[in-house]
Structure formats: C-alpha cells, structure tokens
Amino acid sequence: MMLKLGYIGLTIAVCVLLIHFGFTAIDKTFNEESRKRKKTILISGLVLWQVYIFFVAASGFIQTFSFPPRFALSMIIPSFIFIGMFVYQNRDKSWIMNISPNWLFFFQSFRILVELLFVGSVAAGFLHKEASIEGYNFDMVYAFTILIVGYFVFVKQAAGLRLIRAWNYLGLLVLASIIFVFMSTIYKPELYGATEPMLPIDGLTYPYVLVAGFLMPVAVFIHVLSITQLNRLIKK
Template sequence: MTLQLGYIGLTIAICVWLIVIGFNTIDKSFAPDRAKKKKLLLVASLIIWQLYIYLVSVSGFIKTLEFPPRFVLMMILPSFVFTGIFIYQNRKNDWILNIIPSRLFFFQSFRILVETLFAASVAAGILHKEASIHGYNYDMIYAFTIPAIGVLIFVLNYLNLKVARAWNYLGLLVIASIIFVFQTTVYAPHLYGASEPLMPLEALTYPYVLIAGFLMPVAVFIHVLSIVQLNRIIKMNQ
C-alpha cells in the first residue's frame, strides 16, 4: 500500500506543480477573461488524462504482453502525439517565453523520485531489476545531474543556455533508452539471458502504470517545451 501511495502521491504532486507553472504563465500571457478559460482547460485536461489512465488500466485491456503492446498504443503513443502536435502548434506563441526557463530545467529533478519508486518496485517484485538503476536504467544518474547543472547555468551563470538545451536532448536520449530496455525485456528477453518476458503483469496495473502513462510523458513534454523555449531565447540573444 505504501508503494502504491508513493506512485499516486508523486502523480498528484506533479499535477499540482504543472498547474502552478501553468497558472503563472497564463496570468502573464492572457487577459483575465481568457486566462480563466485557459486555467479551466488546463485543470480539466489533467483530470481527464488521469481518469483515462485509471479507466484503461482497471479495465484490464492493457494487462497483456502480447504484441502489439497495448500499453504503448493506449497510453504512451497518444501522449507523444499530443506533445508533438501541441508544441508544434504553439512553438511561436509568446506564452512560451513567459515561463521561467529554470523552472522547466529543474522540473526534471522529479525523476529522482521516479527512479526511487522504481527501485522500491523491484524490491517488491513489481518490476524487474533491468528496468531500474540496478540494471540498465540510468535515469537516476541523469536526474541527479539536473540540480548541479541547473545551478551552474541559472544561478552562477557559469554555463550558458546552450548547455541547458544539450542537457534536455540528453534527457530525451535517456528516456528513449529506458523505453528500449522495457520493450526488449518483454519482446527480446534473450538479450538479458532469459527465455521468458521479464515484465511482471502487475506492472501493467494501476497505479504502477502512472510512471509510463503519465510521469514519463510529462518529462518528455517538459523537455521538448524547454528545447523550443531555449531555441527561441538563444536565437533572440544572438
């Protein structure tokens, strides 16, 4: 129960932080009447997303390791498509510049908690060790670099924004590697010396699906948003 509450608690905390950043940006970017509608849309979108994840997971539809991977098709793919469309359509809008760049960068520190939950899930038998820091998941190492690199860039001004942009790309590569590890442990377990899929089916139930269904897509969204923002700022300063 404690582990489950950890997943749910982290999800709630991230939703609250997204709302705080969103509300602050909306207030800076839109007139009061329009800002109110934007805020309602943001909150409603997060609630609907959470309800969707819950309903799909409790239905049992994604609790299978058959190919094609239903979990990827029902949760990860839609979130990636949304990120691509939303960021592309808004890439030139001024509201992007109204977000404090350091907030987007330091946001990725939450992945330390994600990987801590992963480690606890391995100990509980919910996940296999290859998907955590004990195996081939190096996200915790990356997450621990965020505060240090962030201070060097945004506090001490020792490094420039191009480093922040590069670190965002690195973060996306790390997430891509994690997705590769998860998929290969299911569909190519021989790479890890196993003859059967290593993913326990319980990992495809609620609330454990919140990591790949919500928290990981949020990390990707923030990375892409930060890259677009930094590209504009760097270009403006040239």
C-alpha cells in the same frame, strides 16, 4: 500500500507543478476574460487524462504482453502525438516565454523520485531490476546531474543556455534508452538471458502504469517545451 501511495502522491505533485507552470504563463500572457477558460481547460485535461489511465488499467485491457503492446498504443503513443501537435502549434506563442527557463529545467529532478519508486517496485516484485538503477536504467544519474548543471548555469552563471539545451536533448536520449530497456525485456528477453517477458504482469496495473502513461510523457513534454523555449532565447 505505501508503494502505491508513492506513485499516486508523486503524480499529484507533478500535476500541481504543471498547474503552477500553466497558471503562471496564463496570468502573464492573457487578459482576464481568457484566463479562467484556459485554466479550466488545463485542469480538466489533467484530470481527464488521469481518469482515462485509471479506467484503462482497471479494465484489464493492457494487462497482456501480446504484440503490439496495448499499454503503448493506449497511453504512450497518444500522449506523444499530443505533445508533438501541442508544442508545434504553440511554438511561436508568447506564453512559452513566460515560463521561467530554470523552472522547466529543474522540474526534471522529479525523476529522482520516480527511480526511487522503481527501486521499491523491484523489491516488491512489480518490476525487474534491469529497468531500474540496479540494471540499465540510468535516469537517476541523469536527474541528479540536472541539479548540478542547473546550479552552474542558473545560480553561478558559469555556463550558458546552450548547455541547458544540450542537457535537454541528453535527457530525451536517456528516456529513449529506458523505453528500449522496458520494451526489449518484454519482447526480446533473450537479450538479457531470459526466455519469457521479464516485466511482472502486475507492473501493468494501476498505479504502476502511471509512469508509462503520465510521468514519463510529462518528462518528454517538459524537455520538448524547454528546447522550444531555449531555441527562441538563444536566437535573441
């Protein structure tokens, strides 16, 4: 139960941070008449996506390893499409510049908590060790470097924003490697000396799917948003 509460609690915390970022940008960018509507859209969107994830998982639709992967088709791919379209359409909007660059960068440190939950999930039998820090998932290491690099750039001012941009690209590569590990342990388990999918089927139940359905896409979204913002800042 504590493990499940950990996933749900972290999801709620991430939603609160996203709302904070969003409200700050909205308040600095739009007039009073527009603010309420945009804030309502932001909160409604987050709530509806959480409801969607819950009911898709509860329906049992994604609890299968048949190909193509249903959890990817119903959660990951739609979220990636949204991220691409949303950031592209808003790439030149002023609200992006009204979010503090260090907020967007340090935000990625929440992945330390995700990886700690993964360790607990391995111990509880809901995840295989290859997808955690015990195997081929190095996201915890990357998340700790966020704190170090962010300190040198934003606090000590010992490096410039180009390093932050490069670290965002590195973060996307790390996330891509994790997706590869998850998918290959399901559909190419022989790469790891196994003959059957290594992910326990219970790992595709709620709230464990919050990582693939929400927390990982959020990390991708913040990376892409930060890169878009930094590209404009560096050009100045």
